[in-house]
Amino acid sequence: MPYEKGNGKTAVIALGGNALGNTPQEQLTLVRNTAKHIVDMIQDGTNVVVSHGNGPQVGMINNAFAYAAANDDKTPDMPFPEAGAMSQGGTSQAQAGSPLPGRGGL
Structure with missing residues (x-):
């Protein structure tokens, strides 16, 4: 049983x-705001799975x-796999953790 x-x-x-x-600042704002709601869901006992579409x-x-x-x-060219890794490990990861301090998280 899971x-x-x-x-x-x-x-x-x-x-x-x-x-x-469409802009880095817009992405930061939207991810930060969404992360707050995700933290609320987790604190309410909901299991959350986040998928990231990054095209x-x-x-x-x-x-x-x-x-x-x-x-x-x-400056080298950036292959698509590395650009994908940059998008997943940069903005999204940094902002997803921002609402956690003080709320039982990081």
Whole structure:
């Protein structure tokens, strides 16, 4: 039998893609606000699964590196797998943890 915590309800949240806006600041704001609601759900006993769609973010990272590489010999091109890792481990991870201090988390 799988481990269940809280009320046993599970919510799957798709966070990312076009829902995160078009600028880095917009992404920070939207992820920070969404993370607060996710923390509330967890504290209420809901199991939460967050999936991350990052197509637009990967494209922005890749385009930025392509532009920089075209204008500076010291800047390398950024392969898509690495751009994907940057989008998942950067903004989303940093902002997802921001509402946790003082609320029983980090």
